[in-house]
Amino acid sequence: MIATSMGKRLRMRRVLPQGKALVLPLDHPIYFGPQPGTEDPAQVVRLARLHGATAVLLTAGALRSAVDEVGDLGIILRIDATLSHRGGPDTVMHLLHNAEEAAALGADMVVVNCYVGMGDAAVESSLLTKLANVAAECERIGMPLCGEIIPRVPSAAMPSSEDLALAIRLGLEYGCDVVKTVYNGDPAGYAKAVAAGRLPVIMAGGPKASDELAIFHQLHEAMTHGASGAAIGRRVWGSARPAAALMAIRALVLDGATAEQAIAIYRRENV
Amino acid sequence: MIATSMGKRLRMRRVLPQGKALVLPLDHPIYFGPQPGTEDPAQVVRLARLHGATAVLLTAGALRSAVDEVGDLGIILRIDATLSHRGGPDTVMHLLHNAEEAAALGADMVVVNCYVGMGDAAVESSLLTKLANVAAECERIGMPLCGEIIPRVPSAAMPSSEDLALAIRLGLEYGCDVVKTVYNGDPAGYAKAVAAGRLPVIMAGGPKASDELAIFHQLHEAMTHGASGAAIGRRVWGSARPAAALMAIRALVLDGATAEQAIAIYRRENV
Amino acid sequence: MIATSMGKRLRMRRVLPQGKALVLPLDHPIYFGPQPGTEDPAQVVRLARLHGATAVLLTAGALRSAVDEVGDLGIILRIDATLSHRGGPDTVMHLLHNAEEAAALGADMVVVNCYVGMGDAAVESSLLTKLANVAAECERIGMPLCGEIIPRVPSAAMPSSEDLALAIRLGLEYGCDVVKTVYNGDPAGYAKAVAAGRLPVIMAGGPKASDELAIFHQLHEAMTHGASGAAIGRRVWGSARPAAALMAIRALVLDGATAEQAIAIYRRENV
């Protein structure tokens, strides 16, 4: 059990009410512009609230336009951002806010990104420095920190379980309270990687795949091999039936459903 | 509706009294040197005040020499500047003031520039960092922020509506209260881009065109497709009849005139 | 009339007692080492005080060794410096002091250098950033700011009047109270450039010319075309008869003498 200050514990309840988190992220427009389904942040937050998410992950700006729909959702504030993809992909993410500003804005948790293993020492060092600085501030003010720590591997290749173990363990060493990272399809290796982190790991989604149902199987594998939750965006608000997708994922993540049960929910619900 | 602090709301009334803004910008000499019509800032501000602008956009230095003519105009303080065009064009704009200094100087709103999509990751990152820092400070002290967020495209080409949607949405995500950007001549796409921003969008003017009347048609299209105002400088104080130009634009922007009605005003008024 | 705080107004009286300034600069040794005539800062300040200057321009270090000779001279503190010319010419000038330190040291005005139009965007941006930062601090603490804003043109060529107009106007836009810049020998263009700045312009001297008397004609042209004063160093303390040179320049700058009258003074006085 990680030693956690009272402030962090009280805030973390909002995101992981029973130790599990179902996060609906909607920060994609800062990279890609408004994606179909994200035009109105308030609608996405309303979707999250009505269909079972425990938290939303978004920028302070988007939160400003969605605050009336928040209800009792946990607020994970993205406090960094890379440049728009109009300027080409980039791995250096500048800070939008510090943790103290996030606290003033009502955040229950902050998330910062950190790619590792990309083979560019200057960039990786600046990302880790950012993580260290935010972690130190979070420790001081009792703000939970979610490290989005993602191994960078040649595109289309999945990170190895050793890559994931390093990423997740860096979360521990750098003082994160939660790590958000990808699932790599190797259940046993993933379980070992999660165990070496000693902290809750949230499975990050990814782009919509050709096989719409693949996500359910992956989620079930991750949840049964150590994950404490999931953050799935594009495959919810980008789905033809967002509410059904979210309800099905909720069954998997929070209620212990099997992949088949979740798929059944998704097919049954017409919303 | 964006959640806005009381301080921001009270200041924004000065710039958008009925939710619409007609801004006369006169910050051009920091880039180009004094342009014909801008030699005396006080005269330009007087023109704005007498002929219907809701606000002026200028540097603190120019405001110092024009303060006696301000009246009840809203003050949008430019708090960044690029280098003089004697040194060649540049896209990095350094800060002249922070938001707190702007508040001390009597500003009702601050404006900072941010080009996006220019294909230079380091430059775009520094511009977005500037925007994030100013936005965080503005949030803290209740100062409205206008993001001048402009897609950079190969010269002479208009930005696409997707480019504009990204630019305007970045305004929302980064915590701006208003976005100032160009109109691209695609009414339906522009309307969609504006809608995804959930905040007032002010149409930026541009260099004087060969067709003096084209601006009236563009303004009418923008105003009837989501824009909440316009900031037109060169085609006002650079016009042979500045007062007539401003009165005509005012009819369009604040009073709902058609392009033809505005042109008639422009032709009728001999000032 | 530029809006000026009480603190700035009271301090500016020291430098421009009747709205005109005759400045004796002695900051050359930071660039070139001690020049003949500047070995003892106290002697140069004494010369200024006895023969009619309104102010001296020098570093805090030189002022420390000359303070007993200051009398009622205005003190313009140079708070930046470029590197020694032993290291080659350079255009980036680092700060020696901030404005608050200058106030603590008894300055009536601070001066910072800013070259424009040199075709090096990074350098020009860093110079303008320095100017903006100092201007903001000066505004806050009521310290008058003299911007030494000088167009950089290929050596031996004079800046055009458009160059000067940009330089002087930047002084206004960046919040300077006075601009110190060169005279370019085009009286009508210079007058227009000065007018666009809306603030006092002080003519900077230059290296000693082969024609010792040329300076008197240039000064008369500048003073009768908008200049509010002059800052002449090398042609005073570098002259064979420094007191005579200063007295002649004083007649021109403060008393409205013609170039011929000034030359007569210079020839008559044997000091």
Add this chain to the structure above:
Amino acid sequence: MIATSMGKRLRMRRVLPQGKALVLPLDHPIYFGPQPGTEDPAQVVRLARLHGATAVLLTAGALRSAVDEVGDLGIILRIDATLSHRGGPDTVMHLLHNAEEAAALGADMVVVNCYVGMGDAAVESSLLTKLANVAAECERIGMPLCGEIIPRVPSAAMPSSEDLALAIRLGLEYGCDVVKTVYNGDPAGYAKAVAAGRLPVIMAGGPKASDELAIFHQLHEAMTHGASGAAIGRRVWGSARPAAALMAIRALVLDGATAEQAIAIYRRENV
């Protein structure tokens, strides 16, 4: 005797209770990911506590998950980190915390890394600047500082005793209280290098060698030639019998055993 503030002295007792330190470091996962034996920081700290270490060396993050096992062990907090070795080896180590944060987290001593002699002036200068900044803060707040100052020599080569003398003396000159560095196998030269530092020197371990017992001979040489302790990690928790390895090393470092006695302990204990 180095002049040491009361705060430093009281904290140093925890690490070197009788003037000798046996440190178990477990900060390796920040560079290499979790190593076999380090998966659970609490287990490693428990090992240290039960089998005779005086202190553990770890990150604040790892300490958070091991705090219940600390007992009366001294806490040496690693407050810097290089990048993960997934990104390639690197010599620039960014700060995770400052000394004040470390004090708030309960540290008895902080350790920062500084390679010297690597032939890259910019890197060495940034490392030494880091050391100087931390040292100045430690002096101010009474936090003992361990400088991990290690000569960088072509791989596989041992540093000379002159290299070690420089490294250890830099520890003194930069205000460290303890230096952690390698032993080079030259007893007489090492003794002279230690003497020139006037402060406690802790022998750093290294990767597991083919000869498992070599470490005992090296440790004995170092301890009998001036070392005040040792920090051995991989050859303890990476050993097949970690407790036995630690007990044997303890006998050598704290109890004055010979290498042969230590080896006998290692062979006898079956833990």
Add this chain to the structure above:
Amino acid sequence: MIATSMGKRLRMRRVLPQGKALVLPLDHPIYFGPQPGTEDPAQVVRLARLHGATAVLLTAGALRSAVDEVGDLGIILRIDATLSHRGGPDTVMHLLHNAEEAAALGADMVVVNCYVGMGDAAVESSLLTKLANVAAECERIGMPLCGEIIPRVPSAAMPSSEDLALAIRLGLEYGCDVVKTVYNGDPAGYAKAVAAGRLPVIMAGGPKASDELAIFHQLHEAMTHGASGAAIGRRVWGSARPAAALMAIRALVLDGATAEQAIAIYRRENV
């Protein structure tokens, strides 16, 4: 007479009790590692105290181990350092402390290094910026500043007297209270260079020469041509008879002895 605050005057008495300074520097190990004679800082400080130095020049770290031997010696704290010469020679010296920290540590004067004329604009600018920043802080808190300002010329060549005049004058312009620089063997030019600085100049020693007695002649020339003292290290603690060397130098620097008298002392004393 330079205007000097009370705090500076009271502290300067410690270094130049009768207006003359005999400084024993022992900061060489930060560049070269421990040199023969400097292994124990306390012994070197004791040597200085017993045999007539007015001050020692050393790092805070070395002072910590020598504080019991200080007696009434003035303390000149070196607050910057270049990198170790294991990393190759370097001209950028980072700060170890600021002036306020130096005051807290009991310094009577701080010294910072500044090479000039080395033909590398970026390096020279960073050195001068360092000097300016420290000078401004020293002015504020009443800490005397010794600028170690040394013209960089091709190795083996002596700086010209014009180079020295620039270096010494920069000391004045940048707000130093004392300049430490080399003597160049041109008595008349040196005297003129010193005079243009209006402040005490301390002659820096150098590496041990083949002619052991040459230093006495150089010192006598410098002292009779304007120098206010000397800082001689290697030729004192690096001498076969350190006490004799120091006593002889003291006679020259503080008591007005001739070179021959000093040499006689050096030969007579067997210590």
